[in-house]
Amino acid sequence: MSQKKKGRGLPRASTSGGGGGYDDSGASGPSTSGGGDGPSGSRETSGPSTSSGGGGLGFSQAHVEALAQALAQAGPSQAQKKPAKRTEAQIQQKVNELVQFLLVKDQKKVPIRRADMVKTVLQDYKDMASVIIERAGQTLEEVFGLQLTEIDRKHHAYILINKLERLEGDGMKADEGVAKMGLLMVILSLIFMKGNSARESLVWDVLKKLRVDPEKRHKTFGDVKKLVKDEFVRQKYLEYIRVPHSEPPEYEFLWGPRAAHETSKMQVLRFVAKIQNREPSSWVSQYNEALQDELASASASASASASSGN
Amino acid sequence: MANFMTDSHRQFLQVLMSNGIIDAPEARRVHRLFCEQHKVYYAHEKLDEFVGVINTHLHPLFMEIRKGRSEDNGKMFYALVNLAITEATKLASDYAENELELFKKTMDLIVESESGYVSSTSILNLSDKLQSKKMKKKEVEQVLQMFVQDKWLSEKQGDYTLHTRCIMELDQYICEMYQDAKKCNICHSLAIQGQSCENCGIKMHLPCVAKYFESQPEPHCPHCNEVWPHETRDLVQPDSQLPSSTPRTTRRVSRSETK
Numbered sequence: 262m263s264q265k266k267k268g269r270g271l272p273r274a275s276t277s278g279g280g281g282g283y284d285d286s287g288a289s290g291p292s293t294s295g296g297g298d299g300p301s302g303s304r305e306t307s308g309p310s311t312s313s314g315g316g317g318l319g320f321s322q323a324h325v326e327a328l329a330q331a332l333a334q335a336g337p338s339q340a341q342k343k344p345a346k347r348t349e350a351q352i353q354q355k356v357n358e359l360v361q362f363l364l365v366k367d368q369k370k371v372p373i374r375r376a377d378m379v380k381t382v383l384q385d386y387k388d389m390a391s392v393i394i395e396r397a398g399q400t401l402e403e404v405f406g407l408q409l410t411e412i413d414r415k416h417h418a419y420i421l422i423n424k425l426e427r428l429e430g431d432g433m434k435a436d437e438g439v440a441k442m443g444l445l446m447v448i449l450s451l452i453f454m455k456g457n458s459a460r461e462s463l464v465w466d467v468l469k470k471l472r473v474d475p476e477k478r479h480k481t482f483g484d485v486k487k488l489v490k491d492e493f494v495r496q497k498y499l500e501y502i503r504v505p506h507s508e509p510p511e512y513e514f515l516w517g518p519r520a521a522h523e524t525s526k527m528q529v530l531r532f533v534a535k536i537q538n539r540e541p542s543s544w545v546s547q548y549n550e551a552l553q554d555e556l557a558s559a560s561a562s563a564s565a566s567a568s569s570g571n
Numbered sequence: 572m573a574n575f576m577t578d579s580h581r582q583f584l585q586v587l588m589s590n591g592i593i594d595a596p597e598a599r600r601v602h603r604l605f606c607e608q609h610k611v612y613y614a615h616e617k618l619d620e621f622v623g624v625i626n627t628h629l630h631p632l633f634m635e636i637r638k639g640r641s642e643d644n645g646k647m648f649y650a651l652v653n654l655a656i657t658e659a660t661k662l663a664s665d666y667a668e669n670e671l672e673l674f675k676k677t678m679d680l681i682v683e684s685e686s687g688y689v690s691s692t693s694i695l696n697l698s699d700k701l702q703s704k705k706m707k708k709k710e711v712e713q714v715l716q717m718f719v720q721d722k723w724l725s726e727k728q729g730d731y732t733l734h735t736r737c738i739m740e741l742d743q744y745i746c747e748m749y750q751d752a753k754k755c756n757i758c759h760s761l762a763i764q765g766q767s768c769e770n771c772g773i774k775m776h777l778p779c780v781a782k783y784f785e786s787q788p789e790p791h792c793p794h795c796n797e798v799w800p801h802e803t804r805d806l807v808q809p810d811s812q813l814p815s816s817t818p819r820t821t822r823r824v825s826r827s828e829t830k
Contacts, residue, residue, distance in 0.1 A: 357632050364588075404628045405588070406581030425582050428608060432601045434589040
């Protein structure tokens with residue numbers, strides 16, 4: 262999936278990086294301390310060297326910390342509002358730990374909740390969560406080419422999206438994950454070609470025609486129904502919902518938010534066209550829809566990069 | 572030039588995260604491919620500089636791309652390793668506690684063995700010696716399979732040794748933790764697999780043995796000059812430790828591998 266996506270044109274991704282990080286504990290967090298990072302960081306890192314060289318000029322890091330701690334102990338009620346000031350190095354440490362955590366967690370492709378980041382990594386830096394998450398996102402993008410994207414605003418869940426285009430023979434490991442992505446691509450195509458939703462029974466029928474019998478254990482995919490209904494849904498590639506007003510209940514599949522981030526309607530249409538050896542534009546309504554989608558994401562990413570690039 | 576990452580660096584890093592370890596020819600191939608793809612400066616002899624740039628960005632994250640030799644065939648490899656590891660139990664947060672204990676105990680056996688290889692039977696016998704939570708033999712077999720797939724162990728005809736990637740990541744730890752751990756008399760790096768002198772006890776990697784004794788019809792120990800008691804020819808089987816393409820389980824090691 263990620264290997265199929267193009268480098269740019271991820272509509273929601275860049276907006277969530279910039280403005281999506283509202284934290285319930287302190288709305289002023291991202292803007293104020295985010296902006297103040299640079300100067301305060303450089304001041305503090307130069308702190309120790311001046312104090313060791315010249316003696317009493319200015320506060321050393323330890324000094325500031327001790328002071329902050331004393332203040333915090335003096336007034337616990339105040340301390341809750343204004344936690345001890347952290348040094349840039351301490352914050353950077355948390356950013357680096359969070360990057361590691363996200364890389365590990367992403368391997369299962371399950372969205373990572375902000376609550377889990379706080380619980381496992383950030384802990385008593387909870388008040389700075391938005392800043393730290395944003396900076397971890399910057400590092401992931403700069404070093405690994407992965408984009409940290411908030412996929413679920415309500416639950417503050419994040420995923421990593423590969424920003425780099427896959428190449429022929431690029432040396433990425435071809436494991437059963439790749440085969441699964443092939444299966445997923447078929448299902449995404451089916452959903453899109455059927456008007457953005459596909460009945461469960463239809464999906465199973467199509468897979469059966471492709472000799473992936475959902476009733477039988479598959480050599481590569483194992484339990485096919487479980488893979489499609491559980492794993493792909495958990496990874497947010499698909500959504501599985503009850504068809505409204507169906508009685509007895511019937512279910513259908515839709516694209517999940519990860520699918521929209523990692524691929525596009527146009528890419529899926531091209532995939533279908535290639536298999537059927539037709540021109541993408543020969544499916545008029547799908548082609549127009551895909552085209553519109555492409556234009557929308559292009560303008561979204563253009564405005565996002567304009568705003569983030571200063 | 573200096574220090575900044577381009578997409579070619581990022582893509583190179585992603586290949587290492589995906590594979591864990593790649594051999595030098597593959598590293599050279601993708602280095603060239605990505606530099607050409609992203610139209611950045613390429614010179615084939617600059618691979619290590621290229622890796623160096625990535626490493627300056629990885630170090631703050633306690634990671635590093637390391638270059639090292641396989642004990643099997645002496646070939647050069649590049650691996651993505653974790654620097655924050657102070658104890659082997661941290662090697663993967665994805666493993667259960669008893670699985671980590673099994674790995675630790677297996678590593679004990681391997682490091683303390685003469686040849687660097689331990690039979691699957693001896694490892695299976697660890698199953699009821701685990702303190703955290705006992706495992707059935709069947710489970711041990713599965714976990715071993717996982718260790719092999721995740722490139723912590725490598726297997727040869729039912730015997731297990733540490734995978735090249737594992738040695739590259741843990742060599743310092745092993746040298747600190749095991750008094751019995753020996754260094755190769757020739758190349759002076761940690762030697763897990765190898766041959767030892769029966770007289771003075773020095774150890775040598777197999778590729779180092781093969782190279783050192785190449786032109787000597789009657790090999791003698793380079794340290795004590797006693798007759799070398801092992802076979803010194805045909806030790807190095809080509810391609811025996813290339814990254815395997817065996818199908819992986821759904822479990823993965825916590826590398827970034829970053830994987």
